[in-house]
Amino acid sequence: MNPSEPVKGRTSAAAWSALRTQVRGLLFRRGEPSYEDARRALSWNARVPSRHPAAILRATDADDIAVAVRWAAEQELRVALRSGGHSWCGAALREDALVLDLGALRTLEIDAAARVARAGPAVENLRLATSLAREGLAFPVGHCPSVALGGYLLSGGFGWNSGIFGPACARVRALEIVDARGERLRLDARSSPELFWAARGAGAGFFGVATSFELELAPLPRAIRVLSLEFSRAHAEALEADLAELLARRSAALELSLLAFPASSAHELQLLAVAFGDRESEALELLAPLSPLAARARHVEGPHPASFADLLHRLGAFFPEGRRHGVDVFYAERSAAALFGSVAAALRDAPSPHSLGMVVPAPPLDPAAPLADMALSLYAPSFVGLYAQWEDAHDDAANLAWLEVQRTRFRPLACGHYVGETDLYAEEGRARRCFAPPAFERLCELRERWDPRGVFAGFPLSGAANR
Ligand SMILES: Cc1cc2nc3c(=O)[nH]c(=O)nc-3n(C[C@H](O)[C@H](O)[C@H](O)COP(=O)(O)OP(=O)(O)OC[C@H]3O[C@@H](n4cnc5c(N)ncnc54)[C@H](O)[C@@H]3O)c2cc1C
Known part of the structure; x- marks a missing residue:
């Protein structure tokens, strides 16, 4: 298919227009002049994969995301996600999917007394670390300044001082998501143990959109x-x-x-x-x-x-x-x-x-x-x-x-392999090898329960080897 052509799926022009009127964010459809710039911006790696989504929505907030997920489910379009675009293998770029670009979700609130931060998925390591240091606090941010929290925390997150702080996802106390039905949920260990379990390590295989993270902070090493x-x-x-x-x-x-x-x-x-x-x-x-x-x-x-x-x-x-x-x-x-x-x-x-x-x-x-x-x-x-x-x-x-x-x-x-940095496209079954076997099985079962229609794109090369 010619990438400059719009996708000829079952989604009608009227349905696309309806989506445009229901969201506040900008929508870039394949075939439109500004589409290629929006597509390239999904990847921090200048070697942008040749995969072409049907459209990219720059969501402004969780409401936009909920509307878009419900709409995509109706249209039988898969949803792919991008927070900071730092996936080395360009996991956000999925052929014919609707990509939700969450780059605008950058809220950061720090409650120094409670040692808790609430952060949007597009908040970068450097901003989090410097804001916390001013309060005498720290978090195991990843090793480079511009990596965003979304993909990093969902993958597990191996950051500075993880020997003492532990993996970053172990310090996620709760998160807000939009699930495959387009419902907004708050996940924590007590109220939603299954989704919370998956959100701490599933990486690109997670079946929800994380719109905000609640992080447990540590005192800053002096x-x-x-x-x-x-x-x-x-x-x-x-x-x-x-x-x-x-x-x-x-x-x-x-x-x-x-x-x-x-x-x-x-x-x-x-x-x-x-x-x-x-x-x-x-x-x-x-x-x-x-x-x-x-x-x-x-x-x-x-x-x-x-x-x-x-x-x-x-x-x-x-x-x-x-x-x-x-x-x-x-x-x-x-x-x-x-x-x-x-x-x-x-x-x-x-x-x-x-x-x-x-x-x-x-x-x-x-x-x-x-x-x-x-x-x-x-x-x-x-x-x-x-x-x-x-x-x-x-x-x-x-x-x-x-x-x-x-x-x-x-x-x-x-x-x-580590799901956050491995090349998920390198070979069949690569995603499976990012988890202990029982954990991978559980992830697959939970995906079937929480996203039975496969609204979210899931691991690349899904199929028998990566389910
Ligand atoms: C220069 C560099 C340094 C790095 N250093 C480290 C490091 O020190 N430690 C470490 O652990 N990792 C590191 N990484 C890997 C990094 O953590 C992952 O690439 C991670 O995916 C980056 O997050 P992102 O939001 O930018 O990813 P994106 O490319 O935006 O997203 C990757 C995938 O994650 C999923 N995803 C992202 N956001 C969401 C969301 N909000 N809701 C649901 N799913 C979502 C989607 O499936 C998406 O396709 C590094 C990467 C780079 C490029």
């Missing part, structure tokens, strides 16, 4: 210190023993990220360590086990004091706006120390100097505090991210081919 160590690639293997020792001794309040860069980059290998303490001495003590590694580093930066905003800008600098991305992530049983050498080797040959590989050791699991009962259900010792980034569409083929080679290379090590 002494955050960042230490960055740069190593030469030749040392990758030799670091393993020191890294293993560090991982065995570290506290949950020390967040570690191992970064590897291509041969064409100015960087080679980096260990970023962030200590979250309340006093300077406490933070420095958390960093003390890094001394043997610092002695091997070719460049040491820090420890420096940092705010949450500094941390966001620091990691965000690796992912500037406007680049083309091909990304995949996986969990591994193998320790981060053992994996780093092979990720470093994989990155060496990446065609673009902007690409990076990341190995993140999961925070030590506290046996006294297991994962809460929620759709976010996988835990593994390591998280690996392969982030291919480039600037020119002519380089798509070379970069995607590199990513595919790495996917094949690491497949035997992958024991699952």
